[in-house]
Amino acid sequence: MWFSKPAPGPEPAAPFFVWSSEEHTVGVAVFDQDHERLAVLLSRINTALHEKHDRALVLKLMESLIQETQAHFDHEEWVMEQVGYAEREAHAAEHSALIQEVNILFQKFQKGGISALAIPNFLKAWLIPHMKVTDRKYTACLRRSGLR
Ligand SMILES: [Fe+2]
Numbered sequence: 001m002w003f004s005k006p007a008p009g010p011e012p013a014a015p016f017f018v019w020s021s022e023e024h025t026v027g028v029a030v031f032d033q034d035h036e037r038l039a040v041l042l043s044r045i046n047t048a049l050h051e052k053h054d055r056a057l058v059l060k061l062m063e064s065l066i067q068e069t070q071a072h073f074d075h076e077e078w079v080m081e082q083v084g085y086a087e088r089e090a091h092a093a094e095h096s097a098l099i100q101e102v103n104i105l106f107q108k109f110q111k112g113g114i115s116a117l118a119i120p121n122f123l124k125a126w127l128i129p130h131m132k133v134t135d136r137k138y139t140a141c142l143r144r145s146g147l148r
């Protein structure tokens, strides 16, 4: 089966990824909102997997997640370019590597080669350090250009 009964253990009802302004803010409202939306989508996928067991919904949500992630990256890259942020190329390279990897995982999932949870787990494991380390490096530069 594409999903398996969750192993006994902590209740899957616990939120998968709760965005917190204290923990995750990058200090630029538009990007904080994007990150929060990605966190909500990740949690919705987790719920669809564990509680609804709805493959069609999971596929639809994963497609939205990948599209929204790509749109968020494009937006960050555009802004970094506009303000002449010095580390924009390295930052964009991290984005491309993630999108490449996530597309490979998604294809594997569609063929039944990996567990459905691999994608949200991978994104959560990737997104949090990216937000907290790489994204935060642009904060000072963006704020100097007037972004809040
Ligand atoms: Fe970001």
Ligand SMILES: [Fe+2]
Pocket (backbone or CB within 6 Å): 073, 076, 091, 095, 130, 134, 135
């Ligand atoms: Fe980023």
